[in-house]
Amino acid sequence: MTTTSAxxxxxxxxxxxxxxxxxxxxxxxxxxxxxxxxxxxxWKVSYIGSHSGIEKQLISRLQGVDYYGIxxxxxxxxxxxxxxxxxxxxxxxxxxxxxxxxxxxxxVLFSKGGFVSVPVVLGAWLNRVPVIIHESDLTPxxxxxxxxxxAKKICVTFAETAKLIxxxxxxxxxxxxxxxxxxxxxxxxxxxCKFTPGKPVLLIMGxxxxxxxxxxxxxxxxxxxxxxxxxxxxxxxxxxxxxxDSTPGYRQYEYIHDELANAVACSDIVVSRAGSNSIFExxxxxxxxxxxxxxxxxxxxxxxxxxxxxxxAGYCEVLQEExxxxxxxxxxLSKVYASRETIKxxxxxxxxxxxxxxxxxxxxxxxxx
Ligand SMILES: CC(=O)N[C@H]1[C@@H](OP(=O)(O)OP(=O)(O)OC[C@H]2O[C@@H](n3ccc(=O)[nH]c3=O)[C@H](O)[C@@H]2O)O[C@H](CO)[C@@H](O)[C@@H]1O
Numbered sequence: 101m102t103t104t105s106a107x108x109x110x111x112x113x114x115x116x117x118x119x120x121x122x123x124x125x126x127x128x129x130x131x132x133x134x135x136x137x138x139x140x141x142x143w144k145v146s147y148i149g150s151h152s153g154i155e156k157q158l159i160s161r162l163q164g165v166d167y168y169g170i171x172x173x174x175x176x177x178x179x180x181x182x183x184x185x186x187x188x189x190x191x192x193x194x195x196x197x198x199x200x201x202x203x204x205x206x207x208v209l210f211s212k213g214g215f216v217s218v219p220v221v222l223g224a225w226l227n228r229v230p231v232i233i234h235e236s237d238l239t240p241x242x243x244x245x246x247x248x249x250x251a252k253k254i255c256v257t258f259a260e261t262a263k264l265i266x267x268x269x270x271x272x273x274x275x276x277x278x279x280x281x282x283x284x285x286x287x288x289x290x291x292x293c294k295f296t297p298g299k300p301v302l303l304i305m306g307x308x309x310x311x312x313x314x315x316x317x318x319x320x321x322x323x324x325x326x327x328x329x330x331x332x333x334x335x336x337x338x339x340x341x342x343x344x345d346s347t348p349g350y351r352q353y354e355y356i357h358d359e360l361a362n363a364v365a366c367s368d369i370v371v372s373r374a375g376s377n378s379i380f381e382x383x384x385x386x387x388x389x390x391x392x393x394x395x396x397x398x399x400x401x402x403x404x405x406x407x408x409x410x411x412x413a414g415y416c417e418v419l420q421e422e423x424x425x426x427x428x429x430x431x432x433l434s435k436v437y438a439s440r441e442t443i444k445x446x447x448x449x450x451x452x453x454x455x456x457x458x459x460x461x462x463x464x465x466x467x468x469x
Contacts, residue, residue, distance in 0.1 A: 114142050114143060114144045115142075115143050115144070115207050115467055116143065116144040116145075116146065116204065116205065116206045116207050117138055117143050117144070117145055117146075117206060117207065117208050117209075117210060117463060117467070118146045118147070118148065118201065118204065118206035118208070118209045118210070118220075118224070118229070119131045119134075119135065119145065119146070119147045119148075119165075119209075119210050119211075119212070120147065120148045120149060120209065120210075120211045120212070120216060120217045120220035120221070121149070121155065121211055121212025121213055121214050121216070121217050121234075122149040122150055122153045122154060122155030122156075122212075122214045122215075122216040122217070123150075123153060123154070123155075123174070123214035123215050123216055124154060124214065124307070124308050124309055124375075125154055125158060125308030125309075125355075125377075126214075126236065126307070126308055126375045126376065126377045126378070127155070127212045127213050127214030127216075127217070128149075128154060128155045128158045128159070128212065128214075129158070129278060129377050130212050130234055130236060130276045130377065131147070131159075131210065131212050132158060132159070132162060132278060133276045133277060133278040133279070133456055134210070134276065134456055134459060134460065134463075135162055135165060136162070136279075137456060137457075137460060138460065138463075139163075139164045139165075141460075144166075145164060145165045145166070146165070146166045146167075146168065146204055146206060147159050147165050147166070147167045147168070148167075148168045148169075148170055148197060148200060148201075148216075148220045149167065149168075149169060149170075149216050150169060150170070150172045150216045151169035151170075151171075152169070153172070153216065154308070155214075155216065156169065161357065168200055170192075170193045170196040170197055170200070170216075170219060170220070171189045171190075171192040171193045171196060171219075172189060172190070172193050172215060172216045172219070173185070173186030173187060173188075173189040173190040173193070173215065174186060174215050190218065190219055193216075193218075193219030193220075194219040194222045194223055196219070196223075197219045197220045197222065197223030197224075198222075198223040198226050198227065199223075200223070201220075201223045201224050201226075201227045201229060202227055205227075206224075206229055207229070207230075207467035208229065208230050208231075208232065208463055208466050208467040209221065209224040209229050209230070209231045209232070210232050210234070210459075210463060211231060211232070211233045211234065211244075211247060211251075212233075212234050212236075213233065213234065213235060213236075213241050213243045213244045213247070214241075214243055215243050217243050217244075217247060218243050218246050218247055221233070221247040221250050221251065222247075222250060224250075225250040230252045230466045230467070230469060231247070231250055231251040231252060232251060232252065232253045232254075232255060232459075232462060232463060232466060233247055233248065233251040233253070233254045233255070234254075234255045234256075234257075234273075234276070234459070235254060235255070235256050235257070235261060236256075236257040236275070236276075236376035236377055236380075237257075237258070237261070237375075237376045237402040237403075237405075237406060238258045238260055238261055238376070238402060238405040238406050238409055239261070239264060239400065239401075239402050239405055240254075240261065240264065240265070241400070241402065242400070248265070248269070251269060252269070252466055252469075253269055253270075253271055253462060253466065254269045254270045254271070255270075255271050255272075255273045255455075255459055255462070256270055256271070256272055256273065257273070257274060257275050257276075257376055257380060258272075258376075258406075258409060259272050260409065271462065273455035273458050273459055273462075274452045274453065274454075274455040274458075275376075275377070275380035275381075275383075275384065275452055275454070275455065276454065276455055276456050276459060277380065277381055277384050277454050277456075278381075279454075279456075280358070280361050281360065281361045281364065281381055281384075281385065282361075282384065282385070283361060284360075284361030284362045284363075284364055284365030284366075284385070285361075285362050285365055286362070286365040286366040287366075288362040288365075288366075289301075289359075289362035289363050289364075289365050289366030289367070290366045292359055292362055292363070293330070293332060293351045293363070293366070294351075295330045295349070295351075295366070296330065296349075299329070299330050299349070300328065300329050300330070300368045300369070300437070301329065301330050301331075301332065301366050301367045301368050302325065302329035302330070302331050302332070302367065302368065302369055302370070302371065302433075303331075303332045303334075303363060303364060303367035303369075303370045303371070303372075303387070304318055304331065304332065304333045304334060304335075304370075304371045304372075305334045305370065305371070305372045305373070305378060306334065306335065306336060306372070306373055307336075307372075307373035307375050307378070307394070308355065308375070308378075309336050309337070310334065310335045310336015310337065310339045310354070311336070311373055311392070311394075312336075312339070313392070313421060313424060314371065314373070314392055315333070315335045315336070315339055315341075317424060317426065317429050318331070318333055318371075319341060319344065320426060321426055321429070321430065322344060322347060322350055324430065325430075325433075326347065326348065326349040326350055328437075329349070329368075330349040330350075330351075331349060331350045331351065332351050332353070332363050332366075332367065333350065333351065333352045333353070334352075334353050334354075334355065334356055335352050335353070335354065336354060336355070337354045337355065338354070339354065340352050340353075340354060364381070364382070364385055364387060365385070367387055368387075368388075368437070368440065369387065369388045369389070369390070369433075369436050369437055369440055370382050370387045370388070370389045370390070371389070371390045371392065371433065372389055372390075372391055372392070373391070373392060373393065373394055373403060374391045374392075374393040374394070374403035374404070374406040374407035374410070374418075375403060375406070376402075376406050379391065379406060379407075379410055379415075379416075380452075383410070383415055383447055383450070383452070384452070384454070386444050386447045386448065388415075388416065388436050388437075388439070388440040388443035388444060388447075389410070389415065389416035389417075389436065389443075390416065390417050390418075390419060390432050390433055390436045391403075391406075391407040391410065391411075391416045391417070391418050391419070392418075392419050392420075392421060392424060393406065393407040393418065393420065393421070394421070395420070395421040395422060404420070413446065413450050414442075414443065414446035414450075415443060415446060415447055415450065416436070416443070417432050417435055417436050419432045
């Protein structure tokens with residue numbers, strides 16, 4: 101650590117924060133929400149992620165962040181030859197992170213989780229750099245469960261999560277949402293998609309990586325759906341279907357960067373996986389949702405709990421993947437569309453502020469200790 105509890109931070113050297121998190125965008129966008137404010141406040145910002153993951157791509161879009169790649173292993177839930185090699189990659193990653201952090205000497209580490217974050221948290225702990233973890237799902241992910249004992253504080257999005265964390269480390273901060281998302285223009289979204297003003301817009305987001313199941317359902321029903329809606333379909337990398345390129349009222353994208361704010365702004369309702377960041381963003385922007393959580397067969401079931409919490413608050417309809425058929429999908433979608441005004445009222449009552457400033461205050465406090 102470059103500062104001690106007894107002395108104020110260096111007057112001349114800027115304070116230095118290190119971020120980590122990656123593997124999917126949900127483990128990066130919280131960091132991208134905080135980083136611009138830290139830079140504005142004069143902090144030096146560094147980031148450790150994998151050599152080629154989505155975190156590298158998303159962080160390289162920001163000005164003023166020094167990015168460092170390390171070896172990473174994936175925490176897979178299925179049998180794969182890579183599982184044999186991965187423990188060695190993790191050990192290598194811990195060593196690389198330790199050496200990097202020793203050299204960089206950050207005042208604090210903010211970790212958003214995902215498999216790349218574990219070696220970085222360990223490297224920080226070994227260098228006695230205070231660690232703050234952020235958990236956006238209702239139940240903590242495996243990476244954050246491993247990293248938890250090495251953290252000073254664990255910020256959580258859902259109030260329910262605080263009860264699942266032992267000791268007094270948890271801080272319920274609520275969602276952290278990129279400020280640009282709140283500045284979207286519906287008109288620009290309609291123009292960008294070359295849509296007809298007045299016809300309802302349906303946004304489909306199968307998580308940041310896209311969802312094969314949701315893509316197939318949409319594409320099988322595209323003719324029926326485009327009779328009622330104009331569709332913005334975020335389908336994931338490598339999942340575009342060129343046969344549908346000229347379908348009127350249907351636009352497909354692998355991933356949307358800066359235009360996402362306008363795309364969400366012009367949408368009337370949303371079909372989505374139940375990744376925590378996406379659903380809190382849709383809540384903040386008051387977009388009624390049909391959620392199709394990732395099933396237990398493919399995950400620890402965190403999205404099912406995220407979705408259930410939103411359903412009980414009246415923010416969405418939920419369709420479990422096991423129940424997903426063309427008929428159940430079209431029915432659930434009509435239900436969301438028909439009840440959109442009621443859902444929006446519920447969302448207004450449950451409005452949660454943005455916790456970026458609260459998290460920055462916590463970072464500031466820990467960096468001074
Ligand atoms: C398969 C998997 O492991 N999914 C997990 C991953 O999901 P995933 O990475 O999909 O995470 P989220 O839905 O939480 O967040 C996605 C983020 O990407 C952004 N975005 C998405 C698409 C796009 O085109 N443009 C864009 O900017 C969204 O605005 C959002 O900020 O992390 C979530 C948060 O820990 C978990 O709940 C999910 O279970």
